Amino acid sequence: MITHIFKLIWNKKEANLLIILEIFLAFFILCAVLVFVIHNLQKYNEPLGYETKNIWVANMNWAPDTDSSSIGDTKTRILQEIATMPEVEQASYCMSATMPLGGGVWTMSDRTESGLEYLTHYMEADENFAELLGLELVEGRWFDKSDEQAKYPPIIINQKLRDQLFKDTVALGQILKISDERSIIGVIKHLKYYGEFGEEPNITIIDLPIHSTREPVLLMKIRPKTEAAFEEEINRTLQQVAKDWKFTIFNLDSRRQSRSHNTWVPLIALLSVSAFLILNVALGLFGVLWQNIQKRRGEIGLRQAMGATRMNIYAQFIIEMLMVTTLGILLGLLFTIQLPLLKVINIDHQVFMLALLFSALIIYGLVILCSIYPSHQASIIQPAVALHEE
Amino acid sequence: MFKNYLKMAWKVLNRRKFFTFISLFGISITLMILILATSLLENNLGKNKPVSQLDRMVFLSEVTLKKVDKDTVWTIDTSTLDGIIHYDSSFAIAENNSWTSQSSASYYMVEHYLRKLKSPVKMSMFCAEAAFDVFYQGRKIVLQGNYTDGEYWEIFDFEFLEGKPYTQTQVDNQEQVVVISEQARDEYFGKDQPAVGMEMVVESRHYKVAGVIKGVARFKYFVAADIFIPYTLFQASAFTNQEILGPFKMVFLSEKPQQRAEISSEIKSLENKIVLSNTDYNIVRLDPMTYLEHASRLIFWRENQSEGLRIMILFISGVILLFILVPTLNLINLNISRIMERSSEIGVRKAFGATRYHLMYQFIFENILLTLLGGALGLIMAMIMIKILNDSKIIPHAELTFNIRVFIYALMVSLTFGIISGFLPALKMSKMKIVDAIKNIKI
Numbered sequence: 001m002i003t004h005i006f007k008l009i010w011n012k013k014e015a016n017l018l019i020i021l022e023i024f025l026a027f028f029i030l031c032a033v034l035v036f037v038i039h040n041l042q043k044y045n046e047p048l049g050y051e052t053k054n055i056w057v058a059n060m061n062w063a064p065d066t067d068s069s070s071i072g073d074t075k076t077r078i079l080q081e082i083a084t085m086p087e088v089e090q091a092s093y094c095m096s097a098t099m100p101l102g103g104g105v106w107t108m109s110d111r112t113e114s115g116l117e118y119l120t121h122y123m124e125a126d127e128n129f130a131e132l133l134g135l136e137l138v139e140g141r142w143f144d145k146s147d148e149q150a151k152y153p154p155i156i157i158n159q160k161l162r163d164q165l166f167k168d169t170v171a172l173g174q175i176l177k178i179s180d181e182r183s184i185i186g187v188i189k190h191l192k193y194y195g196e197f198g199e200e201p202n203i204t205i206i207d208l209p210i211h212s213t214r215e216p217v218l219l220m221k222i223r224p225k226t227e228a229a230f231e232e233e234i235n236r237t238l239q240q241v242a243k244d245w246k247f248t249i250f251n252l253d254s255r256r257q258s259r260s261h262n263t264w265v266p267l268i269a270l271l272s273v274s275a276f277l278i279l280n281v282a283l284g285l286f287g288v289l290w291q292n293i294q295k296r297r298g299e300i301g302l303r304q305a306m307g308a309t310r311m312n313i314y315a316q317f318i319i320e321m322l323m324v325t326t327l328g329i330l331l332g333l334l335f336t337i338q339l340p341l342l343k344v345i346n347i348d349h350q351v352f353m354l355a356l357l358f359s360a361l362i363i364y365g366l367v368i369l370c371s372i373y374p375s376h377q378a379s380i381i382q383p384a385v386a387l388h389e390e
Numbered sequence: 391m392f393k394n395y396l397k398m399a400w401k402v403l404n405r406r407k408f409f410t411f412i413s414l415f416g417i418s419i420t421l422m423i424l425i426l427a428t429s430l431l432e433n434n435l436g437k438n439k440p441v442s443q444l445d446r447m448v449f450l451s452e453v454t455l456k457k458v459d460k461d462t463v464w465t466i467d468t469s470t471l472d473g474i475i476h477y478d479s480s481f482a483i484a485e486n487n488s489w490t491s492q493s494s495a496s497y498y499m500v501e502h503y504l505r506k507l508k509s510p511v512k513m514s515m516f517c518a519e520a521a522f523d524v525f526y527q528g529r530k531i532v533l534q535g536n537y538t539d540g541e542y543w544e545i546f547d548f549e550f551l552e553g554k555p556y557t558q559t560q561v562d563n564q565e566q567v568v569v570i571s572e573q574a575r576d577e578y579f580g581k582d583q584p585a586v587g588m589e590m591v592v593e594s595r596h597y598k599v600a601g602v603i604k605g606v607a608r609f610k611y612f613v614a615a616d617i618f619i620p621y622t623l624f625q626a627s628a629f630t631n632q633e634i635l636g637p638f639k640m641v642f643l644s645e646k647p648q649q650r651a652e653i654s655s656e657i658k659s660l661e662n663k664i665v666l667s668n669t670d671y672n673i674v675r676l677d678p679m680t681y682l683e684h685a686s687r688l689i690f691w692r693e694n695q696s697e698g699l700r701i702m703i704l705f706i707s708g709v710i711l712l713f714i715l716v717p718t719l720n721l722i723n724l725n726i727s728r729i730m731e732r733s734s735e736i737g738v739r740k741a742f743g744a745t746r747y748h749l750m751y752q753f754i755f756e757n758i759l760l761t762l763l764g765g766a767l768g769l770i771m772a773m774i775m776i777k778i779l780n781d782s783k784i785i786p787h788a789e790l791t792f793n794i795r796v797f798i799y800a801l802m803v804s805l806t807f808g809i810i811s812g813f814l815p816a817l818k819m820s821k822m823k824i825v826d827a828i829k830n831i832k833i
Contacts, residue, residue, distance in 0.1 A: 015726060022719040029712055065627070232525045246593060248523045248532075273423055277716055280416040284720035287412050291727040 005320050016324055019288065023328025023367075024335075026281045027359050031336050033274045034355035035347055040263055042351065043197050048256075049190030050100065050133040054226075055252040058218040058234065059096060063244030072211030077241050078218065085237070087226045092132045093216040095124035095208055100133075100193045101255045102217065107201075110177050112165055120161055121193055121201045122178065124208040130156075130188070132221050140172045140186030143207045152183035154207055161202035162187050178204055195259035219252075282366045289321065289374040300378050301386025310379040317375035318368065325367045329360050399756040402732075403763075409728060410760075413721060417764025417807065418771060420717045424710070425772035425800050426779075429790050431706075434609045435685055440546040441613060445647040447545070448654055449612065450504065450678050451639040454492045455671040491671070496636025497629045503660050509652045510642035514542040515621060517637040518612055522592050524578070531577045533592065536615035537624045543569075545643050546613055553586035553601030560600075561620040568597040572605045574616035592617065611684060612641065632667055634674065642678075654678040714803070718811050725757065725815035729822075736819060737827030746820040753819055757812030758805065765804030769797070 009016050062071070075093065082091045097104035098121075106122040129135070130142040138159060147154045155178060162171045174184050192200045208216065218238075222230070231249050238247045293300070300313060308316075333356065340352055403410045437444045495504060500515050507513070520535030540558025548555070548569075556567045568590065570578070575585045585599045597619070606614045621638075628636060642657075644650045657678040664674045679687065686702035729736075736749065776790045 015723075018719060018723050018726070022716065022723060025712060025716050025719065029716065061625075063625075228530070229528060231523075231530055232528070235523060235525065248521055273713075276419045276423070277713070280419065280717055281720055283412045283415060284724055287409055288723050288727045291724075291731075295727075 001319070002323075005316065005323060008320060009324060015292075019285070019324055020328040020331065022281060022284070023325055023363060024331045026278060027329050027332035027363055028336060029274060029277060030359040030362060031332070031355050033270050034358050035351060037267060037271060038354050038358075039347065039351045040197055040267055042348075043199060044260075046192065046200065047190050048192045048196060049188070049200075050135055052101075052253040052256045054222045054224055055132070056220045056222055056231070056234070057099070057102075057250055057252050057255075058220070058238060059248045059250070060218060060238075060242075061215060061246040063242075063246075066244070068213045071213050074242050074245075075210055075216070078238060081237050081241055082218075082220060082234075085234075087223050087230055088220050088234075089223055090128060090132045090221040092128035092219045093126045093208055093210070094129055094219060095212075096215045096217045098123040098125075099217050100191060101195050101252065101259060105193075108178065112176070116165055118161065118165060119202060120157075120178075120204045123203060123205045124212070124214070125205055126208045126210070129205075129219070132219055135191065136189040138187050138189050140184070142186055147185070147207060150183070152181055154185040155182040156186040156188060156205040157184055158188050158191050158200070158203040160200055161204065164202065176204070178206065182206070195256055197260060197263040278362070278366065282370050285321075285367065286370040286374065289317075289371055290377065293317070293374050293378045296378075297381055297386045300381045301383040304381070304383040305387060313379040313381075314375050317378055318371050321367055321371040322364070325364060329363060332359075395752055395755050396759070398752070399759045402756060403760065406728075406731070409724065413724060413760055414764045414767060416717045416720055417761050417804070418767035420714065420807075421765050421768030421800055421804060422771040422775065424713070424803055425768065425792075425796055426775055426790075427710075428796050428799050429772070429776060429792060432796060433607060433790055435682060440548040440603075440606060441610070441681065442547050443545065443643060444681050446644045446650065447681060448510075448642045448644065448650050448657070448678050449639065449681065449684055450642070450657055450676060451494055451612075451684065452492060452677040452679075453495050453499070453635055454490065454675040454677070455635060455666070455668075456490050456673040456675065457671050458673055491635060493635040494637055494639045496631065496633045497638060498632050499634050499636065499664075500638055500640060503664060504640050504657075507642065507653070507656050507660075509644065509649065509656050511645050512541055512545055512643040514545050514641050515539050515638050516542055516612070516641070517621065517624065518615060518639065519637065520619075522617070524592055526578060526591075529577075531574070533574055533616040534614065535617050535619060536613075537619050537621040539621055542618075542641075545641055548606075548613075549604040551602045551604055552584065553599065555618075556600050556620060561622055564622045565620065566595060566597045566623065567600040567620065568592075569601045569603060569618040570599055571603055571616045575599075575602050590617075595623075611681070612639065634664060634666065634668075650680065714807065718807060721757075721807075721811035722814050725811065726818060729815060729819045732819075733822065733827040736822055737824050740822075740824045740827065749820040750816040753816035754809060754812040757816075758808035761804045761808030761811070765800060765807075768804075769800060772800075 079091055082088050096102065098106050100123075107119060108122055109117065109119040111117050127143045127145070130137065135142075139162075140156075142156065143154055152175060155176060157171070157176075165171070165176075166174060171184055171187055175181050176184065188203075188205075190200060191203050192198055193203065194201075208214075220234070235247055235249060238245075303313060303316075336356065340347060340349070432438070441447070494517075504515075505513065516536055516538040518534075518536045520537060522533045522535055524531045524533055540556065540561045543555035551572060553569070555569055556565070560567055570585065570590070575583070578590060579585045579588060585602050588599050590597045590599055608614050624637070628638075642653050644653055657676050661674050661676055666672065666674065680699075682702075683699045686698040739749065773792055776792055780790055
């Protein structure tokens with residue numbers, strides 16, 4: 001049966017070549033779109049690692065002539081003032097340039113004693129940071145007051161960096177050279193620095209002392225259902241404590257949403273464009289098939305006269321279409337496989353395989369869907385009528 | 391003749407409504423998406439206000455300081471022998487990049503080096519990264535700020551709704567005057583209220599509004615802002631230090647588009663002239679970029695900026711090509727399989743002496759008519775989509791516009807579309823033998 005159908009396809013190679021070409025292109029485009037979509041959805045599925053709801057962030061800039069020795073006092077006074085407000089549950093400082101979703105990035109690279117090279121994002125935050133953001137500690141603890149007496153300044157790393165450096169050993173107590181020699185006291189589970197669609201980097205967090213003169217941001221956890229007008233009150237309070245400093249407040253949750261929005265919009269646009277494209281191909285295929293069956297009435301009549309059942313005719317047309325599709329997809333595979341092999345693009349193996357699989361499934365599904373009605377039309381042709389026409 | 395073709399084409403379109411629908415659907419959706427895409431690209435990267443002189447501009451927004459020293463670099467190879475992991479280490483002398491710091495230029499850098507460049511005809515300094523929270527009548531207004539000099543307004547041709555820009559003299563005198571965007575005016579003073587001469591309080595400074603500009607899409611790097619302030623009102627510390635890195639970006643205008651390379655190479659030549667007072671670093675890198683290079687660098691990050699642009703152009707043309715190819719193939723397929731429908735007509739016409747070319751012209755004409763019809767539909771759908779996109783604010787601050795250039799692109803695309811998808815089927819049809827054609831007549 002298969003060889004017979006193959007012969008039928010071969011006999012009409014010109015027309016079939018065009019269909020194969022079209023399926024090949026559709027497969028190719030679908031693959032490219034799905035790689036992008038699956039890649040992003042996989043990222044999206046990994047846990048963010050921290051809360052953004054009800055968290056407000058105040059950016060602060062010193063006045064140009066601020067005396068650096070007074071900064072620590074002013075920062076402490078700000079914390080005290082904020083603590084008196086019932087709407088604020090908790091407050092914490094984090095270095096502005098290393099704030100998650102903040103836009104700034106500090107990275108550094110070095111080697112461990114055993115010679116493993118690593119690259120890590122660098123953050124500075126105080127002792128309340130983990131609780132405020134709801135970071136999950138898997139090992140050890142967060143910074144506390146006892147760290148001031150420690151021999152080595154403490155650092156906290158994320159699970160990803162831990163797995164890279166200390167896969168089979170103990171991480172706690174290990175020394176890393178992050179500008180100075182520092183000792184690991186805790187490991188956090190996740191911290192997707194760039195938001196939901198970003199890849200989680202390696203992260204190292206350093207204790208941010210209150211008297212640090214690097215410009216921080218003030219994170220505040222606000223009681224749920226606090227009105228937005230409260231922002232002005234916070235701004236006024238901050239401004240009263242530090243008259244010449246400049247404060248701008250933003251909502252961490254809307255920052256996260258707008259970050260995600262920047263990926264969602266192209267994602268949905270791409271998906272809908274390719275959906276139209278595929279629908280277009282499907283309609284075209286449907287039209288071509290239908291027309292072909294009108295042309296092959298004679299053949300169908302003859303087959304039925306020779307004893308082919310309705311199911312035979314049905315199967316013949318669907319198998320014929322599936323074979324043409326397979327040829328198109330094979331051609332597509334031949335091309336797409338080259339991309340990762342020749343290292344033209346650098347994509348995750350698993351994502352690529354999934355994209356190939358889904359594209360093939362979608363195309364097969366559509367082809368079957370498009371051939372059902374025309375094949376049905378073919379199967380109900382009456383041999384007497386068809387042969388009479390001939 | 392022409393009228394006859396038209397009549398015939400109309401009859402054919404009406405004959406099989408389902409097929410006409412499939413063809414029109416494909417063409418119109420494809421064209422709609424293409425029009426939307428060109429409109430988006432035009433809007434973001436095209437030569438329109440306030441960057442009409444785009445092709446004469448060179449930007450310097452990135453200054454990089456590096457500390458590079460010679461160092462031994464260890465390489466560790468791991469290998470597993472009998473289940474035990476062995477480490478083989480080897481070392482080589484190589485350049486080791488230990489610190490990198492990247493930002494824009496400082497005032498010192500601008501005044502001592504960049505302002506002294508000879509090749510640009512105009513240049514301007516600005517800092518577009520300011521943001522202000524303004525609380526006004528119980529509402530919070532977030533304003534994106536841009537500190538500029540007076541020449542900024544000569545390089546970028548903003549459309550002023552009222553008033554005029556501040557001058558360099560006003561900037562030098564530290565006058566508290568600002569230019570605000572239409573959106574800032576609507577939020578602060580109320581919709582379409584006159585604002586020129588009014589007072590605006592931002593961070594307890596009282597500014598006088600000098601002019602109101604038409605809003606600019608947020609994507610427009612270097613020019614999107616709600617409030618423009620003379621740079622001399624920037625924090626005083628920025629003007630006294632002698633660092634190289636600072637908050638300021640520069641734009642340079644060349645006489646002619648071709649002379650931009652001169653400006654770039656003159657900027658590049660500064661790399662060796664700059665004296666670093668800070669011994670933490672020993673290498674300066676300046677990256678002058680055109681507007682397109684800057685945009686492509688943000689999307690397709692590459693160390694080398696012209697490579698970023700090349701990849702973007704390749705990517706966009708690749709996508710468009712693939713995107714047009716699929717519906718074209720689809721249309722060819724449909725047309726070829728529909729020829730049989732018209733075999734009787736072809737046979738009769740041939741028998742009465744129509745040449746191959748006559749038939750081909752006719753068929754391609756019909757096809758062009760179909761694609762133009764689809765194009766018109768696509769155009770209408772694109773206009774509706776643009777309206778929806780603008781109203782829904784899915785793309786913040788982007789005013790997609792529909793202009794004559796986009797229309798001409800669309801028309802050209804529809805025509806090529808029609809000719810390409812009509813050619814192959816027409817060829818096939820015209821080759822048909824009279825006998826075969828007439829024999830196939832169906833009831």
